[in-house]
Amino acid sequence: MKMALIVPGLPHPLLCPERNEGWQRIRDGFAAAREELFAAKPDVLIIYSTMWPSIVGHQIQAHPNPEWVHVDELFHDLGSIPYRFCVDQAFAHAWCGAATARGLSAREVAYDGFPVDTGSVVALKLLTPENEIPACIVSSNIYSDRAESVVLAKAALDALEKEGKTAAAVVVSTLSNRLFTDFIEPGEDRIHSLKDDEWNRKILEFLADGRLEDVSQLSREIHRQVRVRKVVNFKPMWWLSGVMGGHNRFSGKVHAYEALHGAGGAVVTLTPSDAGVGDKEYDEEDVEVFGGDRGVLIAQGTPAAMPLPGAGAPPSAPARASVPATAPVTASPGGIIRTKTAPDPVGAYPHARRAGNLLFLSGIGPRTPGTNEVPGGPVRDAGGHQEEYDVAAQTRQVIENMSAVLAASGATLADLIDITVFLIDMERDFADFNAVYREHFEGIQATRTTIEIDALPTPIAVEFKAIAHLEPA
Amino acid sequence: MRTGEIVAGALAPHPPHLVYADNPPQNEPTAECGWETLRWGYQRFRKDLADRDIDVIVVYTPHWQTYIGTHFLGVPHLQSVSVDPIFPNLFRFHYELDVDVRLAKDIHDRARDGGIVTKMMENPDFRVDYGTIVSCHLTRPEWDIPIVSISSNRSAAYYSIEVMQEQAAVIGRATRDAVLASGKKAVLLASNSLSHRHFTTEGELPEDMTREHIYHHGQYLWDMRLIELMREGRSRELIDIMPEFIEQAVSEADGGGLTWLISALDYPEYAAEIYAYGTVIGTGNVVAGWHPGRAAGVAQ
Ligand SMILES: [Fe+2]
Numbered sequence: 203m204k205m206a207l208i209v210p211g212l213p214h215p216l217l218c219p220e221r222n223e224g225w226q227r228i229r230d231g232f233a234a235a236r237e238e239l240f241a242a243k244p245d246v247l248i249i250y251s252t253m254w255p256s257i258v259g260h261q262i263q264a265h266p267n268p269e270w271v272h273v274d275e276l277f278h279d280l281g282s283i284p285y286r287f288c289v290d291q292a293f294a295h296a297w298c299g300a301a302t303a304r305g306l307s308a309r310e311v312a313y314d315g316f317p318v319d320t321g322s323v324v325a326l327k328l329l330t331p332e333n334e335i336p337a338c339i340v341s342s343n344i345y346s347d348r349a350e351s352v353v354l355a356k357a358a359l360d361a362l363e364k365e366g367k368t369a370a371a372v373v374v375s376t377l378s379n380r381l382f383t384d385f386i387e388p389g390e391d392r393i394h395s396l397k398d399d400e401w402n403r404k405i406l407e408f409l410a411d412g413r414l415e416d417v418s419q420l421s422r423e424i425h426r427q428v429r430v431r432k433v434v435n436f437k438p439m440w441w442l443s444g445v446m447g448g449h450n451r452f453s454g455k456v457h458a459y460e461a462l463h464g465a466g467g468a469v470v471t472l473t474p475s476d477a478g479v480g481d482k483e484y485d486e487e488d489v490e491v492f493g494g495d496r497g498v499l500i501a502q503g504t505p506a507a508m509p510l511p512g513a514g515a516p517p518s519a520p521a522r523a524s525v526p527a528t529a530p531v532t533a534s535p536g537g538i539i540r541t542k543t544a545p546d547p548v549g550a551y552p553h554a555r556r557a558g559n560l561l562f563l564s565g566i567g568p569r570t571p572g573t574n575e576v577p578g579g580p581v582r583d584a585g586g587h588q589e590e591y592d593v594a595a596q597t598r599q600v601i602e603n604m605s606a607v608l609a610a611s612g613a614t615l616a617d618l619i620d621i622t623v624f625l626i627d628m629e630r631d632f633a634d635f636n637a638v639y640r641e642h643f644e645g646i647q648a649t650r651t652t653i654e655i656d657a658l659p660t661p662i663a664v665e666f667k668a669i670a671h672l673e674p675a
Numbered sequence: 676m677r678t679g680e681i682v683a684g685a686l687a688p689h690p691p692h693l694v695y696a697d698n699p700p701q702n703e704p705t706a707e708c709g710w711e712t713l714r715w716g717y718q719r720f721r722k723d724l725a726d727r728d729i730d731v732i733v734v735y736t737p738h739w740q741t742y743i744g745t746h747f748l749g750v751p752h753l754q755s756v757s758v759d760p761i762f763p764n765l766f767r768f769h770y771e772l773d774v775d776v777r778l779a780k781d782i783h784d785r786a787r788d789g790g791i792v793t794k795m796m797e798n799p800d801f802r803v804d805y806g807t808i809v810s811c812h813l814t815r816p817e818w819d820i821p822i823v824s825i826s827s828n829r830s831a832a833y834y835s836i837e838v839m840q841e842q843a844a845v846i847g848r849a850t851r852d853a854v855l856a857s858g859k860k861a862v863l864l865a866s867n868s869l870s871h872r873h874f875t876t877e878g879e880l881p882e883d884m885t886r887e888h889i890y891h892h893g894q895y896l897w898d899m900r901l902i903e904l905m906r907e908g909r910s911r912e913l914i915d916i917m918p919e920f921i922e923q924a925v926s927e928a929d930g931g932g933l934t935w936l937i938s939a940l941d942y943p944e945y946a947a948e949i950y951a952y953g954t955v956i957g958t959g960n961v962v963a964g965w966h967p968g969r970a971a972g973v974a975q
Contacts, residue, residue, distance in 0.1 A: 257761055258877050258956075273801045275826075276741050282800040307876045313763045315756045317802065345875060381742050383833055384792050430832050463743070 203362075203474070204242040204370050206414065206446050207235055207329070208438075210467030211253045211321020211374040216328055217280040221388035224460035231458025231469030232328040238455075238471050239329060245367040246290045247330060248358055249339040250441045251374040253321030255433065256341035259307025260354055263339040264294035265316065274320045285318070287326055290336040296361035297338065303360075303543070303571070303602070304353045305492035305609050321374035329372070344433040348421070351437040353492045355444025371445045373438040377402040377466040378428035386463065394464035401428045402466035406459055409470050411479055412452030418443035419486055428466070446472070448488060450479050487616065488645070493609035541610035544603045545569035548659055553607045561611050561670040565624070567662040568599035571606070580661035581626065589661075593631040596664050597638040604666055617670040618648040624665045628654040631663055679855040682727050684940045685720060686905075686933060686947075686963040687864040689738070689809035690955035691759045691766035693717070696882055699816060703767040709882030716951020716962040717813040723948070723964060724814070730859035731775045732815060732822045733782075733850060735843075736866045737930030738806030739826040742833075744792030745846060746826040747779040750799050759805045765881055770808050773821040778857050782823065785849035791842055792828070810866035825850075827930030836918040836929060843931025844914075847938025854939075863939050865932035869901055870894035870924035870959035877956070890957030897924040898952065898959035905947040905963050910937045924959075936965075945970035 214222070215229040239247075254261070269286040294310055301308035322339045330337065340358075343350065362369055378398035393399040405424065408417045417424075418439040425436035446452070453475035459468040537556030544553050547564060554563045568576055578595025582588055601615070608614055621643075625631050632652070643650075648668070658665050694702055696709035739746065752773055759766035780795060787793045807824045825846065831839035854861045872890040889895045897920055904913040914937055921929045928934070937943070943965050950962040 254760070257873070258875055271800045273798050275739055275801075275804070276743060276746075278746075278796050278798040278801050279794070282798060309764075311763050313758055313767060315767065316758045316763050317760050319760075343875075380833070383743055383830070385743060385794070432829075432832055 203446050204244045204368050205238065205474070206442055206452070206472040207239065207370060207372045208409070208442070208468060208470040209235070209325050209329070209372060209374055210376045210462055210465070210469070211251060211319070211324050212376065212462040212465065212467060213274050213277050213280055213283070213320055213324055214462055216283065216324045218388070222391055224391060225388070225462070227458045228460050228462070228467055228469060229328065234457045235469050235471050236329050238473070239370055240334065242370060242473070244335060244370040246293050246369045247335045247337045247372060248369050248445070249322050249325060249337060249372045249374060250342065250438055251319050251321040251325070251339060252342045252438055253374060254319035254339065254341040255344045257344055259309060260301060260343055260346075261309055261311050261341040262294045262298050263289055263316070263318065264291050264298070264310035265289055265312040265314070266291050268316065268318050270315060270318065272318065272320065272323050283323055283327065285323055285327060286333075287318070288333040288336045290338050293361055293365055293367060294338050296364050297340070297358055300357035300360035300364070301354060303606070304357050304490070305543070305606075306350060306353055306357065325372055325374045335370075342433070342437065346437060347435050348437070348440050348486065349489045350492050351440035352444040352489050355441045356490065358445050371442055373442045375438045376462065377405055377468055379430050379465050380428070382464040391461045391463060393461045393466050398428045398466060402459065402468070406456050406468055406470070409472065410454045410456050412454045412472060412475065412477070413450045413479055414439070414446055414452055414472055415443045415448050415450050446474070451476060453477055490615055491605045491609045493612065493614070539607065539611045541607060543571055543606035543610060545571050545574060554611050556611065556672065559672050559674055561613060561617070561672050563604065563607055563668045563670070565665045565667040566600060566603050566607065567658065567660060567665045568596040568603065569660060569662070570599065571603070576662055581663050582661045591663055593663050594634045594638050596662060597635045600664055600666050601638070601642050604668060608670060611670070611672070613670050613672055615642060616646050617672060618646060618668050619671045620669040621648050621650045622667040623650065623652040624655050624658065624667070625652065626655060626658060626663050628652075635664060677858045679857045680860045681851065681854055681940065681967055682729055682860045682862050683724060683967075684863040684936050684965045685814070685865070686936065686961055687734075687810040687814055687866055688713075688868040688960040688962065689736070689806040689866045690868070690958070690960060691762050691805055691809055692881065692955050694768065694809050694812055695765040699812065701769045704765055706882045709884060710887070710953055710955060713951045713953040713955070713960055713962060716953075719950045720962055720964050721814065723966070724862065728860050729820055729862050731778055731861045732811055732820055732864060733778070733825070733854070733861055734807050734810050734822060734864040734866050735825045735827070735932045735935045736804055736806035736810070737827045737927050737932055738866075739804040739824065740829055740930075741826040742829050744794050745786060745828045745842070746794045746796050747783045748774045748801075748803070748822075748824040749776050749779055749795035749797045750774060750801065751776050753801070753803055755802050757803060757805050757808050766805055766809075768805070768808055768812070770803065770818070772803070772811070772818055775821040775823050778853060778859065779823045781853040781857065782825070782846070782850050785853050786846045789845040789849055791845055791849075806866045810864045814862065814864060825935070827932065829930075831929045836921050839929065839931050840914070840917055840934045843934040844938040846931070847935040850935070850939045851941060863936055865936035867927040867930060867932040868955070868958045868960045869898045869926055869928065871927045872925050873957040887954055888957070889954050889959060894924045894959055898961065902949060902952065902961055902963070906949060908944045908946045910940075910942045910944070913937065914942070927958075940965050940967065943967065943970065
């Protein structure tokens with residue numbers, strides 16, 4: 203990831219900057235951010251727009267050239283915006299696949315006339331006026347919370363790796379989003395309240411210090427303090443920090459901060475740098491796959507119980523009709539777990555089996571679910587001849603497959619307590635395997651044993667066998 | 676000049692699934708079947724309107740969401756393709772419609788005089804929201820009557836559900852007065868579902884009816900309670916419990932549509948005709964009609 207950008211999506215800086223000096227300064231901020239963006243030369247511009255809501259999973263724009271004359275449904279009197287954009291279809295496809303592999307519901311949308319949201323239109327018009335960088339746009343699911351947003355970001359990274367591309371990530375969102383509820387003269391624009399303004403400035407102070415993950419971890423508080431509750435939570439910073447690696451080591455620049463009909467709009471750029479403040483101030487779980495239903499039964503800040511109608515029934519009436527907010531574990535009788543999201547077993551055994559609070563995983567290798575392809579190449583061809591292979595890529599896929607089995611069991615990598623690793627060439631492969639292992643397991647601290655063996659049943663170089671500890675069923 | 680009349684008012688939900696399953700020539704995707712109970716309900720509603728003169732359809736839509744005031748379509752003729760941003764796989768509908776700008780402006784002016792923030796939408800490039808299109812299409816597939824489309828102001832997001840309901844009632848009163856003053860015969864449509872918790876995944880085949888059922892039993896009970904009040908002509912009670920219903924069933928009525936309708940019908944004490952109840956991706960939907968003329972015993 204080359205850099206991150208945060209920009210507001212309201213149309214005033216694009217359509218009528220001359221009516222208000224602040225709107226013009228936002229537009230100038232876009233221009234400054236654009237210079238940084240062009241200097242960074244990313245292959246693709248990935249946009250997460252809070253102004254494109256979705257309810258059935260995540261939608262990814264995959265039309266090669268979305269084209270329309272756009273009119274905002276609220277600020278229609280400011281004018282029409284003709285556009286024709288260039289979308290990186292291959293990346294969109296890879297992202298959708300990676301999101302699905304990580305347990306999310308995702309789909310590509312490639313329809314003539316699909317309504318691209320105002321925020322994405324404004325961002326693309328002002329950041330890449332001549333479509334200098336192909337784009338990809340993802341919707342913001344109104345129910346998604348932190349886990350989904352972070353996993354969606356990690357799926358974008360998977361796709362970049364698969365495509366061998368670099369990217370810049372753009373969040374289209376205001377900070378405080380309270381608009382004035384009446385029409386105002388352009389000259390009267392100001393941040394809706396002092397409280398909103400103070401929060402916005404605090405957020406910008408963090409971002410100027412490069413503390414992206416810290417802001418991400420403040421999302422719930424930001425939502426409570428300065429966001430009108432249109433969606434379950436304020437999530438763009440979860441996505442942005444996730445896609446940027448989840449840390450604070452950035453050089454941040456606030457190019458502009460102004461009122462847009464009462465909301466707080468800022469143009470911010472963040473470039474990876476060792477000069478940042480480093481350690482996280484908070485430590486929320488780093489989630490790899492999405493394994494649950496969305497908390498659609500949980501209203502803002504209230505428990506999932508749904509009082510039934512009835513004369514004078516108190517709100518605390520027993521919620522006999524409530525359903526659990528998370529999907530049940532797909533275990534059949536006997537604690538046996540099989541899943542389509544991991545490679546098919548090569549014998550008469552399940553992916554995992556639960557006994558009490560322990561979950562035993564069968565040995566699992568790096569075959570890709572569905573296709574059985576081995577990332578980084580197999581160790582021998584169909585004729586049995588030795589081939590060059592990439593053990594790091596294989597190890598990554600093993601861990602991904604293991605995550606899928608754990609997700610199907612209602613667990614995550616963090617629940618692992620003991621791992622046995624089988625390598626077919628300790629001398630050649632240990633260092634590369636070990637480096638990938640560290641990326642995922644440093645914080646988990648499962649016990650581990652690594653053994654060299656002569657062969658594995660498929661043409662692979664590495665296999666894991668593991669035990670997890672689960673919460674009581 | 677003759678006196679205007681509200682010929683009928685209906686709760687006319689707008690799931691694009693219903694148009695998709697109907698396979699009209701204007702819609703690009705095609706379906707095998709689906710949501711028949713609701714579609715047959717709309718058919719019966721249309722039949723009840725068939726022998727009535729209608730000059731205008733006024734629709735209040737939750738999918739034109741305006742955070743500053745209530746907006747009204749103010750362009751006489753609009754033509755484009757409406758692609759549902761949520762279900763583009765089901766709904767890509769080529770529409771061409773006329774707007775009764777004069778009536779729209781009169782409702783706008785009366786609502787403004789009643790203290791509501793209002794705006795006329797006069798940009799000819801504007802795309803009509805799919806809520807308006809679905810409700811109007813299912814009520815009048817011929818598209819031969821001009822419409823008035825009223826946006827949903829999202830006051831509930833800023834203040835409270837109660838404030839939203841109060842405002843919708845004022846706009847309802849403005850609509851009633853404007854229709855009566857216009858000399859026109861109008862059908863009013865509140866384009867919203869009832870309970871609105873829903874599934875967040877979609878099957879391979881959207882019209883696979885084995886997947887279709889209410890998302891949650893509690894929301895079914897809520898829907899039945901509201902329908903009961905409609906059937907018994909207890910519309911004031913319905914308005915009274917609306918905030919609690921909206922909160923508990925996450926109802927799309929939070930946009931104010933049903934309250935607007937009840938207010939425009941002047942809080943009817945006669946029974947609504949329940950044409951159908953059915954679920955769409957787990958949400959509860961009722962097609963319900965109020966026929967003031969029938970209630971008053973007017974010869975039709
Ligand atoms: Fe809807």
